[in-house]
Every structure is written in C-alpha cells, then in structure tokens.
C-alpha cells in the first residue's frame with residue numbers, strides 16, 4: 224500500500240513524532256510505502272511531494288515543526304478550483320496519478336474538516352488530531368498542548384521574579400483562539416494571580432481589583448490572558464483585519480490593551496509579554512512525544528484495517544477511532560466549573 228501523509232494548519236511540537244511513528248510502524252508491520260505531501264493541502268492540490276521513508280524519519284522524534292511543512296491552504300475555496308475542477312477533484316486526481324492508496328491528514332479542525340469532505344467524496348482518508356489549543360472535542364488531549372503549557376509555565380515562573388524586583392504587574396498573553404486551555408493550565412501551574420480566557424469575558428475593574436490586592440502583599444501580580452479573551456464591554460476578541468484561507472482573523476493585542484488599562488486604573492506600572500509562536504516551536508515534551516507516537520501507530524493501523532473516514536483520538540488512556548466528522552462538530556471549551564477552580568487563586 225502506498226500511503227500519503229500531510230501536516231496542515233499551525234505547526235505543533237510532536238508532528239514529526241507522528242510522521243516517524245506512521246512510517247516506522249507502516250514499514251515494519253504493514254509493508255507500506257510512503258509519500259510526503261508538502262505544506263498541508265497545498266501538496267495534494269498541486270501534486271507537490273517529497274520522499275518519505277524510514278531513512279527520512281531518522282532523528283526527527285525530538286525536532287519541533289514538521290519535516291513536511293505546513294500551510295493553511297483551503298482546497299474548499301473557489302480559488303482552489305482550476306481548469307473546471309474543484310479543489311477536491313484536483314486532489315483526487317493527483318492522488319490517483321501518484322498511485323496513493325490512502326492519505327493520512329494530521330491537523331486541527333480546518334485540516335480535518337477538509338479530510339472529512341475528501342473522505343465523503345470517496346477518498347480513503349484517516350485523520351490525526353493536532354492543535355496546541357487542545358480544543359478538539361473528539362479527543363481528551365491533542366499533542367503539542369503539553370509542550371505549549373510547559374513553555375508558558377516557564378515564562379510565568381521567570382516573569383514572577385522580574386515583576387517582583389520592579390514592583391510592576393506583568394501581563395502574559397498566550398495562545399488560545401476559542402478555548403482558554405493553555406492560559407488555564409499554564410496559569411495554574413505558574414501561580415498566576417488572574418487568568419483570563421475566551422469562554423469567560425472579563426470585567427476590567429475586577430481584574431484591576433485583583434491586581435491591587437496582589438500589590439498589597441510583597442509580591443507582584445501576574446495576569447495570564449489568552450489571545451481570544453475579551454472584556455465584557457467589547458464582546459469580541461482583539462484582532463487585526465487579516466483573514467486566513469479558512470476565514471479566521473489574526474488575534475493579538477489583548478495583553479497590551481490590558482497593560483494600558485491596568486496602569487491607568489491602578490497607577491501601577493504594567494508591562495505585557497506576548498509569547499506567540501514561541502509556544503509552538505522547539506522540542507516536544509515527553510508527554511507529547513508519547514501521545515504523538517501512539518497517534519501515529521494507531522493511524523497507520525487504521526489504514527491497514529481499512530477504517531477510512533475515521534480519526535484517532537485519546538479517550539482516557541486508550542487510543543480509539545472516531546468518525547472524522549466528529550473532529551469538526553464541536554469545540555472543547557473550558558467549562559465554567561473548571562474556571563471556577565482557578566478563581567480561588569485570583570488576587
């Protein structure tokens with residue numbers, strides 16, 4: 224069997240571990256050969272490939288990023304159509320021309336949404352869930368999340384000491400478009416004094432009150448804010464006007480906005496640190512390497528079993544198969560009771 228592999232959407236520590244496990248397991252246990260598609264859906268759309276064998280995946284387990292490259296190319300848009308063929312038709316044609324029997328798509332809700340459409344159109348597709356945001360409802364955890372949380376936690380640890388030396392508030396803006404999992408976990412692990420998430424619009428005066436309370440101790444306040452969090456009064460995340468191919472706005476700026484408001488309302492100096500893509504780069508944690516490896520093993524097993532139209536998912540400690548459609552059905556948001564646990568430590 225000749226199996227194509229692609230990685231789409233924002234990159235994520237652990238992608239290479241998945242690719243390695245797919246190739247090593249597929250070659251050793253199922254006699255598969257592989258072909259890598261470059262830059263997410265752009266690869267199959269344009270027939271852009273690279274060799275992918277056991278020698279290509281040697282040494283990549285600890286490496287961040289993806290050896291296949293990634294993009295947010297969306298084959299479902301009008302611009303993907305060419306010569307009277309839709310994006311999905313062009314992909315199907317290229318898969319046939321390249322002799323690809325099955326495709327493994329590793330990605331988040333957008334990439335897997337396309338995988339689902341392609342599968343419905345008759346292609347043999349298996350999905351692997353990926354996002355540092357950990358907001359796919361069909362799986363208990365996605366790889367990359369643990370690494371992002373650890374990076375953010377370490378940043379918070381470091382910011383505590385400098386904030387205390389200068390008696391200033393430090394606002395840490397972390398990723399998290401719709402779900403505040405990174406902010407919640409990193410904030411709890413790093414002992415933040417306020418955690419702000421998209422699911423729970425905040426009251427700026429309440430945040431300032433926590434900041435004042437913290438200044439009354441000999442410690443300085445650390446506020447962790449997810450990029451998608453927003454004040455009750457604004458009602459929408461802070462973003463610029465740029466849209467990606469899946470129609471998402473580029474978020475960012477809420478941390479700076481908070482720092483300015485806090486400084487003005489409390490009279491205390493406040494600075495903002497935006498972690499941004501630092502959270503997505505570099506080597507994955509042991510947890511993410513193991514989860515990614517298990518996803519890879521189970522994805523190629525699903526291909527060998529002919530379980531197409533499915534995605535591998537973590538349920539408890541087991542890897543299971545769920546319909547691809549589940550990957551995009553519902554986002555996993557932070558439930559109010561989980562946020563309430565963190566509120567105990569505010570101020």
Ligand code: F6P
Nearest residue numbers: 233331354355356398399400474
């Ligand atoms: O979806 C994962 C994610 O890291 C989000 O948290 C963030 O909003 C987005 O990707 C940023 O993507 P880009 O790499 O396009 O800036």
